[in-house]
Amino acid sequence: MTLIVKKFGGTSVGTVEKIEAVADKLVAAKKQGEDIVVVVSAMSGETNRLIDLANQIDPELPARREYDVLVSTGEQVTISLLSMALIRRGQDARSYTGSQVRILTDDVHSKARILNIDDSRIREDLNQGRIVVVAGFQGVDAGGNITTLGRGGSDTTAVALAAALKADECQIFTDVDGVYTTDPRVEPRARRLEKITFEEMLELASLGSKVLEIRSVEFAGKYKVPLRVLSTFEDGPGTLITLDEENKMEQPVIAGIAFNKDEAKVTIKGVPDRPGVAWHILGPIGEANIEVDMIVQNISEDGSTDFTFTVHRNDYSRALKILEQICDxxxxKQVVGDDYIAKVSLVGVGMRSHAGVASLMFKALAEEGINIQLISTSEIKISVLVDEKYLELAVRTLHSAFELDEKAIKQETLEGFAKK
Structure with missing residues (x-):
């Protein structure tokens, strides 16, 4: 039989009626011969409600162990309701919390990482014909304490279980029917991708695409778990994410456009250009557990440098304060910042073999009067920082320039532009 791990997010199980619909879908899949492990999130809005309760008690920093105990309860509600719905339909089912399965994690509360999974109880249930329903987002550390994996952690739970069980496929059911060339809410002509590589999906996830949580993609790529994004509410093939890079001659240059509004830019100006200056600036930022993204250092004729980098918008105020403290x-000379910026990124493995991508990107933005503040590149992506008010225009402009609503950009388009 085919073993499938199916994950349903909060919007998919947001009401009792939706949970009933998921149960119908699972029973139908079981009748078609699938062995099924289901991973579910808390019902839509429930985790936010629990977080709000914690913040009412302690708005600064709730006790992290107790915080995990609280927010993990949302998934426990969902697994029990879904199991009840399956049993009522005559399908044997059994629910498990992360600690009952023994999804072993480290002891970093609220951002725990999975270390090991004991799959023995799940396999025993599968052998007895049960559908196994597992709470996503949570685990247990070596001391028996409940831990949570951070926002989007249910995706990671699903992929990790699929890897441990050597499942044939891990299916992520959500409110969209696949991975699109960009967010259809910004560009209505966005096209659903039939297939995308792990490498491309990892870049898209890290650059702002909300379809999949980044750690789940890392897990899937590392353990070669075929990953498919599907709609809970519509039938369709979805988007398959694999290692497969066959038919590279037909590989689109650009797979998609990601964007992120949660960016802020900070600059420390007039820093003497001497060895170790970058460490003196970024060292305290790292010690404060603030993640840095794009970095640019400019050298002026007088031997000083302007050092600019981006952080998450939530860390903007803290980053400014730290820089002000180390300015002397x-x-x-001074510290300045801007928290009204956005990052727009082109992603595609086809960039490796096609010239002219950056030139076409910059030309398209220039023609719309969109100023580029920072540029960052890798082998398969180009990211630019722009004023947030130009974000949607930038996305639509690039989507059109690279013909992403068509089958793929024509290679001669890039080659022709590269010669100009």
Whole structure:
């Protein structure tokens, strides 16, 4: 029999009626010969409600162990309701919390990482014909404490279970019917992709695409778990995410456009250009557990440098305060920042073999009067920082320039532009 791990997010199980519909879908799949492990999130809005309760008690920093105990209860409600619905339909089912399965994690509360999974109880249930329903987002550390994996952690739970069980496929059911060339809410002509590589999906997820949580893609790529994004509410093939890079001659240059509004830019100006200056600036930022993204250092004729980097918008105020504190230490002139910016990124493995992508990107944005503040590149992506008010225009402009609503950009388009 085919073993499938199916994950349903909060919008898919947001009401009792939706849970009933998921149960119908699972029973139908079981009758078609599938062995099924289901991973579910909390009902839509429930985790936010629980977080709000915690913040009412302690708005600064709730006790992290107790915080995990609280927010993990949302998934427990869903697994019990879904199991009840399956049993009522005559399908034997059994629910498990993360600690009951023994999804072993480290002890970093609210951001735990999975270390190991004991799949023995799940396999025993599968052998007895049961559908196994597992709470996503949670695990247990070596001391028996409940841990949570962070936002989007149910995706990671599903992929990790699929890897441990050597499942034939891990299916992520959500409110969209696949991975699109960009967010259809911004560009209505966005096209659903039939297939995308793990590498491309990893870049899209890290650059702002909300379809999949980044750690789940990392897990899937590492353990070679075929991953498929499907709609809970519409039938269709979805988007398959695999290692397969066959038919590279037909590989589109650009797979998709990601964007992120949660960016902020900070600059420390007039820093003496000497060895170690970057460490003196970024060292305290790292010690404060603030993640840095794009980095640019400019050298002026007088031997000083302007050092600019981006952080998550939630960390903007803290980053500014830290830089202001070290401004005198590094003999800098001033610290400035901007938290009204956005990052737009082109992603595609086809960039490796096609010239002219950056030129076409910059030309398209220039023709719309969109100023580029920072540029970052890798082998398969180009990211630019722009004023947030131009975000949607930038996405639509690039989607059109690279013909993403068509089958693929024609290679001669890029080659022709590269010669100009």
């Amino acid at each position: 230490e590094v003999s800098a």
